[in-house]
Amino acid sequence: MAEKRESTARLVASLTRLWDDVVAASALTGDDDEHDPEGQTVAFERAQLRDTLKQARGDLEALDRAASRVAGGEYWVCERCGGPIAAARLAARPTATCCIDCAGLPAR
Known part of the structure; x- marks a missing residue:
């Protein structure tokens, strides 16, 4: 990680x-993006x-x-259900905060 x-x-x-x-380059020009081809x-x-x-x-x-x-x-603990997050899930997605079962649930 x-x-x-x-x-x-x-x-x-x-x-x-x-x-x-x-941003600096656009501040130095008076070009109008809307009318510029x-x-x-x-x-x-x-x-x-x-x-x-x-x-x-x-x-x-x-x-x-x-x-x-x-x-x-x-x-290793799911933020939604408190159960374990599988090692394979964390290997694939190190920033996961929930187990695969809870990941499929609608957002709260």
Whole structure:
């Protein structure tokens, strides 16, 4: 899990730098995306980058929560039913907080 967190943190840092560069570059131009033939592409790429960064930050937060669950001795315990979370599930999805049975239930 430590390797996954480290690589995700690097991804967040890289995407953040890229986002900052895009914002800085757009602030330096007076281009109007709406009337620019390339505008929709630029706006789409910016939105895609924003969403990718949001997802990467969410992944990092989930990994940090999983590490806290490990430290607190709760990693193997389902948050919904209190039963065990199978090792195979945690191997496939280290940030899982519920057992496979509870994962199929509607959200509360």
